[in-house]
Amino acid sequence: MKIGVFVCHCGSNIAGTVDVVQVAEAAKSMPEVAFAKDTMYACSEPGQQGIIDAIKEMGLDGAVVASCTPRMHGSTFMRTVARAGLNPYMFEMANIREHVSWIGKDKVANTRKAIDLVRMAVAKLAQNKPLYSQSFSINKRVMIIGGGVAGIQAALDCADGGLQVVLVEKTTTIGGKMAKLDKTFPTVDCSSCILGPRMVDVAQHPNITLHASAEVDEVFGYVGNYQVEVRKKATYVNWKTCTGCGACMEKCPSKKSKDPFNELIGTTTAINIPFPQAIPKRASIDRDSCIKFKTGKCGICAKVCPTKAIDYDQQDEMITEEVGAIIAATGFDLMDWHVYGQYGAGRYPDVITSLQYERMLSASGPTGGHIKRPSDKKEPKTIVFIQCVGSRDKSVGRPYCTGFCCMYTAKQAILTKDHIPDSESYVFYMDIRAPGKMYDEFTRRAMEEYGAKYIRGRVSMVYPQDGKMIVRGVDTLAGAQVEVEADLVVLAVGAEGAAGSAQLAEKLRISYDSYGFFMEGHPKLKPVETNTAGVYLAGCAQGPKDIPSSVAQGSAAAAKVLSLFSKDQLQSDPQVSKVDLKRCVGCMKCAITCPFGAIKETEVRGEIKAQVIETICQGCGICTSTCRQGAIQLQNFTDNQILAEVNALLSSETEEA
Amino acid sequence: MSLQDELKAQIVKRLPELDVVIGWGQGYDSLHRTPLFITSEADVDKLVFDPLCVHNLSTYLTRYGSAKRIGVVVKGCDSRSVVELLQEKLIHRDKVMVFGLPCEGVADLGKVKRALAAKDLDMGRVRAASFADGDLVVTVSGQEIRLPMAEVQADKCGRCRYHNAVIHDEFAGQPITEAAPDTYADVAAFEEQTLEERMEFWREQMERCVRCYACRNACPLCVCRDYCIGQSREPNWVSQRDGLEEKFFFQMIHATHLAGRCTECGECERACPVDIPLLLLKRKLGKEILELFDYRAGTDPDAKPPLLNFKVQEDTINERGW
Incomplete structure (x- = not known):
């Protein structure tokens, strides 16, 4: 086999800390290597042409490119090799950028490691075989x-x-x-x-x-x-017949049910439609609150429903x-802000989340769009917004910026002034992050036109005193401790994955x-x-x-x-598992462990054997490590190919020792 | 009717449905039994069952292909191998007939040999052997020696949880009710040693290995045979070099390939001509599997073995904090 090795400088990305000329020189003495050369940018047009020319002129059977990660340019070079007339799988990539040059500064050690990686890639390529894709149709x-x-x-x-x-x-x-x-x-x-x-x-x-x-x-x-x-x-309501008329909600006697749509600041009925514009506008029963489910008695909704849509036995x-x-x-979802003991960890009813405040502002919310503090339903006059609750805070394991809180806090400060003209809003912030079209202007408006008082600093403590929430914090710009007597505290809680x-x-x-x-x-x-x-x-x-x-x-x-979906057919990746029938004992352990259901049972001369459905196999290799006799092998990652790499690596160790 | 006669009657009754029944027969001397392959009623007379019937006959079940119907005589421990083979679909329930037995324990001929040697007697000169009142009675060099079974019984029998065949189509004799708990005390004691001490122990043991593959051939769950990864050239995982690394590597492959499957029948150790304590290696993995997955191999043919079962979140290994 004649293998060509192409060592990329990647400008100074690789060449800065790896002696690429020496790597190419070392590659020349590796088994099966017929050609080795360093190249400035292997992925560039002239770089690729160099590979194609070398393959054609030297009659190479395969190419190793030592450059970046295959995630970046693996497919690029496979196409290059294919353009030179070789099977695209007669190609290996040695990652000497992410795995070498970017992670170490010692040029001697880096060069040695790069040579090792190239040696492994060459050893593997010597075992590679041409592979061919299949086409399969797609469901659009x-x-x-x-x-x-x-x-x-x-x-x-x-x-x-x-x-x-x-x-x-x-x-x-x-x-x-x-x-x-x-x-x-x-x-x-x-x-x-x-x-x-x-x-x-x-x-x-x-x-x-x-x-x-x-x-x-x-x-x-x-x-x-x-x-x-x-x-x-199960919603316990037949949605095919439910018209969303709401008669059930009017009559439901269980009116103190939890209302997740309103972030639990209001209550709803056990059978409910979350909000007037809901799509689909259909009722559903909250099992935990429904009297019928709790005691077996009631059934009022079933009586009043004009279309007989209620079905308590629905599964x-x-x-x-x-x-x-x-x-x-x-x-x-909002992160669980109860980890903040300094904000009361949920003990104080007048410390609420921004999303709860949002429901309070909404005309269709539980307060009908009137801002009322939860403890005594009075209209608050002084409202403190605390930003970065669960954002940019390593102490609670949330180092990232949620990003939209600065903007909605400004919005809520503006809306507060609209709702209660004689109110005062204080915003404790770390930095105002408002990049975006008309965003910074918006936060400026909150401060300048709506008079929201922005205090740059963190809040150390919130505690109740004489019907007020005392917010104690620091104003880092003034270099002073500040204390605000608030009626309501709104936390701008950060986001996490749902x-x-x-x-x-x-x-x-x-x-x-x-x-x-x-x-x-x-x-x-x-x-x-x-x-x-x-x-x-x-x-x-x-x-x-x-x-x-x-x-x-x-x-x-x-x-x-x-x-x-613009194509009718997709090409399958030929790097899939393949069964050696004479080795297979038909135990079908591979099929049990296959997470894709890609292996089926078949019969060959009366004996059960495993068979891989090539278009379903994703090439994860779990079957190959399950099969004790090595009868099922992942193409392009066979035991022998992996062993060749390991042996190449170990052989260099022994040489040095 | 004695247990042996009851078993013979059962085999005679079922033989017409079967191609062969595998049992134990008299071996080359009075202390040895050997596998017996019964194909006709005349063969049934040669059948023997006593505490010298040490072999796990289920080893032979995978050697017939799927066309033949095979009967197999099993003790409690052997029956777990049958369960495991069924579970792994290496044999099929309708092709196998299991003659189950109760077993109080088998003799360890190594122990017999050492016990006789302690009395300056040679096991090779034993002319007769029988069992009476829980003793193995042997006639050797003209003397009658009584060896208490408790002293010459195999270690595995002292901690046996499964004296009766766990799966059977016919069952001869009366089931034994008591069962030892098997707390893996032997493995726990071994684990007390330092890493270096354990490594030194295994280094010494493995040096003796001659890679004869007797352990593998005796193992009922080693089904790869000619394609054993331990001697295959394609893929060539282990070279044929005669070094400690290769021996160790082969034995580690053997052990890990049995993790979660091994029923600890001890055939590997019994078959080993150089007395490597291979069962200790297997039991270490058995202990890990029990602690991690609360699973004992070869007890339920319908169970899904933990290492062949993909769960995003294992019940006992909380990686994700769900």
Whole structure:
């Protein structure tokens, strides 16, 4: 075999701390290497042409490129090798940038490690065999998980693009967090007035199937052909006949039920429709509050319902949706701010979250749009806003900036003045973060036109005294301690990934961080993709962001799905498992451990054997480590290829020793 | 009717449905039993069952292909291997007939040999062996020696939880009611040593290994046979070099391939010609599996073994804090 080795300078990225000329020189003496050369930018047009020319002139059988991570340019160089007439899998990449030059400054040690990595890549390539893709057809339906503003936008864009859309929403209505907001910054326009029509569009769009009160239970399959098991949670109301008339809500005797839509500052009835603009506008029963479920007696809603829609015996229903792509738009939840003992850890009724305050401001909220403090229902005159509660605070494990709190706090300060003209607002802040069109101007307005008093500093303590909440903090600009006697304290609580997002990520086989946010494919260049083909992200599920950004990301994810579906067939990755029939004993352990259901039982001359369904196999390799006799091998990562790499590495160790 | 006669009657009754029944017969001397392959009623007379029937006959079940119907005689410990093979679909329930037995414990011929040697007697000269009142009675060099079974019984029998076959189509004799708890006290005692001491112990033991593969061949769950990763050239994980590393590596592969599957029948250790305490290695993994997953292999044919079961969040290993 004739192997060519191309060592990239990457400008000074690699050459700065690795002697690339020496690496290329060392490669010349490696087994099977017929050609080795350093190159300034291997990925550039002349760099790639150099590889192609060398392959053609020297009659090379394969190429090793020592440069950056294969995540960056693996596919680039595979195409290069293919353009030179070789099979794209007759190529190996040695990552001497992320794994070498960027992590160490010792040029001698770096060069030695780079040579080792090249030696391993050469040893592996010597074992490589040409592999060929298969084509498979795709199911041009898309599932969107989460019916907040990002999910709604993605659903509408996909549906307008002609795709069949399945929208799955956990709660009984779409709208998400935005539906809870009173007004939106920086224009102070009514949130439900701008979101409401979009929600109606979802309900009326012929291409959208909406499953509310539903959750994703299991995800099977692969890009183009996912099977998603959706659990439609029992609402105890037949939604096919419920008209949303609200007669049941009027008569329900259990009026003190928890109201999650109103962030628990108000109460609702056990059978309820969360808010007037809910989509679908259907009633559902909260089992924990319903007298019928608790005592067996009552049943008033069933009596008053004009369409006889109440069904106390309703069970969860499982349905399977077949889709080709999935957009995860599961949004955020507020972090649990009760870790802040200095703000009362939830003991004081007049210390509330910004989202609770938002419900208070809303005309359809529990107070009818009047600001009343929870303890005595009096109108507060002095309101203190504390920012960065659970943001930029390592002490509670939240080092990141939620980003939108500065803006909504300014908005809430403005709205407070509108609601109670003789009120005074104080805002304790760390920094004002208002990058965005008309954003900084907006915070300025809160201060200059609406007279909100901004105090740069943290609050050390909040405690009740004589019917007031005493807020003690520091004004770092004045260098003085400050104390404010407040009637109401509003905490700008930071965001984290929505509850259950980690579990969903495991089902979708995508990465997530310790705050429950899903990891994008690349922080800059793949902001809506994930590392699982066919799964995309939109909105706060990927990280905290405001409404315009969420909407933009919803559209971006839709565009990605539409471009994926613009083809009728996809090419399968040939790096899949393959069964050696004479070794296989038919124990089917591989099938048990396969997370994709890619292995089926077959019979060869009366004996059971395993068989890989190539288009389903994702090449994860779990089967290969399960199979004790090595009968199932992952193509391009066979035991022998891995062993060749290990032996190459160890042989250099022995030489040095 | 004695247990042995009851077993013979059961085999005679069932033999017409079967291609072969595997039991124990008389070996080359009075202390040894050997596997017996019964294909006709005449063979049934050669069947023996006593505490010298040490072999785990389920080892042979995977060697017939799936076409033949095979009967197998099993003690409690052996029956767990059958369960494990069924669970792993290496044999099929409708092709296997299990003749289950109760067992109070088998003899360890190594212990017998040492006990006789202590009396200046040679096990090779034993001319007759029988059992009476819990003693092994042997006639050797003209003397009759009584060896209490408690002294020459295999270690595994002293901590046995499963005296009766856990799976069977026929069961001869009366089930034994008591069962030892097996607390893995032996492994725990070994773990008391420092890492260096344990390494030194295994280094000494493994030096003796001749890679004869007797341990592997005796193991009922080693089903790879000609494609054993320990001697395969493609992939070539372990070279044929005669070094401590290779011996150790082979034994570690053997042990880890049995993690969560090994029923601790001890055939590997019994078969070892150089007395490497291989069962200790297997029991260490057995203990880990029990502690991590609360699972004992070979007790339930329908169980899903923990290492073949993908759970995002294990019940006992809280990685995600869910």
